[in-house]
Amino acid sequence: SFHTELKLRDTGVGKSSIVWRFVEDSFDPNINPTIGASFMTKTVQYQNELHKFLIWDTAGQERLLSCTAQSSSYSLSVLQETFSTLKNWVRELRQHGPPSIVVAIAGNKCDLTDVREVMERDAKDYADSIHAIFVETSAKNAININELFIEISRRLPSTDASPASGGKGFKLRRQPSEPKRSCC
Numbered sequence: 001s002f003h004t005e006l007k008l009r010d011t012g013v014g015k016s017s018i019v020w021r022f023v024e025d026s027f028d029p030n031i032n033p034t035i036g037a038s039f040m041t042k043t044v045q046y047q048n049e050l051h052k053f054l055i056w057d058t059a060g061q062e063r064l065l066s067c068t069a070q071s072s073s074y075s076l077s078v079l080q081e082t083f084s085t086l087k088n089w090v091r092e093l094r095q096h097g098p099p100s101i102v103v104a105i106a107g108n109k110c111d112l113t114d115v116r117e118v119m120e121r122d123a124k125d126y127a128d129s130i131h132a133i134f135v136e137t138s139a140k141n142a143i144n145i146n147e148l149f150i151e152i153s154r155r156l157p158s159t160d161a162s163p164a165s166g167g168k169g170f171k172l173r174r175q176p177s178e179p180k181r182s183c184c
């Protein structure tokens with residue numbers, strides 16, 4: 001098994017609710033706005049591997065991206081943004097993030113069908129074009145929340161496929177000998 005670090009960038013469109021639903025299996029319509037960052041963990045079994053997600057639910061700090069890039073070889077970001085700003089964020093992530101980063105886009109609030117702003121086809125086409133996972137979710141109705149994280153697990157390289165780790169898992173943290181940077 002190995003740890004998988006996710007940082008969820010905030011734009012006030014239901015990210016905390018997704019995390020809450022995933023970690024606690026509950027939905028709170030009066031969830032408080034994220035101030036700073038909250039940290040949660042959840043372990044997911046995918047086939048015969050356990051993936052422990054270390055989830056940082058942040059309040060949209062601009063330094064997040066550089067932190068993601070520095071802190072791990074296989075760190076992930078689940079992004080949830082308005083579709084128009086998502087593209088800029090993904091471009092930056094591809095440029096500065098780890099080369100093998102897994103990107104997942106959650107189109108949340110899919111229960112609110114009558115106020116839909118982005119057509120599923122458009123979002124899916126865009127996600128395919130950047131090789132990202134795309135799922136429409138509803139934190140409220142528990143639609144596709146676990147599936148989102150399972151899909152991320154599925155895309156992670158198998159631990160057996162890592163010659164450097166000897167099959168014992170990936171090292172996600174910098175070695176102590178490397179200089180520390182003040183980040184996050």
Ligand SMILES: Nc1nc2c(ncn2[C@@H]2O[C@H](COP(=O)(O)OP(=O)(O)OP(=O)(O)O)[C@@H](O)[C@H]2O)c(=O)[nH]1
Nearest residue numbers: 010012013014015016017029033034109138139140
């Ligand atoms: N109908 C519906 N409402 C949702 C859904 N997900 C979140 N919400 C509501 O949307 C609002 C914002 O949700 P949050 O999870 O706090 O959003 P956030 O992006 O984490 O925002 P901050 O924590 O304030 O940064 C809350 O009132 C939620 O109850 C959903 O899938 N469906």
